[in-house]
Amino acid sequence: MGNSIKKQNRCRGFGIIEILISIVVLGFLMMALLNLQLGNRDALLRIRARDGAVDVAQDAIDSLSVLGVSSLSKAALPSQKINFSKTRSWQRTGGFPIKVNYNVEIDVSDDATYASEEKSYYGSMDHTYAKRLDVKVSWPFKGTTHSINYSGVIR
DSSP states (O other): OHHHHHHHHHTOOOOHHHHHHHHHHHHHHHHHHHHHHHHHHHHHHHHHHHHHHHHHHHHHHHHHHHHOSGGGSTTTOSSSEEEEEEEEEEOOTTSOOEEEEEEEEEEEEEOGGGEEEEEETTEEEEEEOOEEEEEEEEEEETTEEEEEEEEEEEO
16 A cells, blocks of 8 residues: 555656746746847848948949049039938838838049149149049938948049
């Protein structure tokens, strides 16, 4: 009789305390995985927004390059600063699209690397063969403003 009671106590199974402890441990693991997933999502959004800013800056330089150096002269532009906004969006898998509003500031200046001084019959004459474009693209992300600086030369 004594052996049968010991066997019954050993084969009894899980108690309520063990089950509650395992639920708490699994809850902590799930919260850690959720926190990791949200961090990965924020990192992906930040990277996509930065890559979009680089694309916007390069598109601006390419567009002005098509117009040529003469269209960027001081006589053609009322100001040597160009400002505009552009919106880009990306489709996400299983969610709403990502939409980012970019503010673009372009500072146009003469590039002394491509300047020449010619001595001619009419005296000295300076001529600039290129314009430097300093592009700053900024965008909001999670309550702060992020920005990149991009530079190019149009000859």
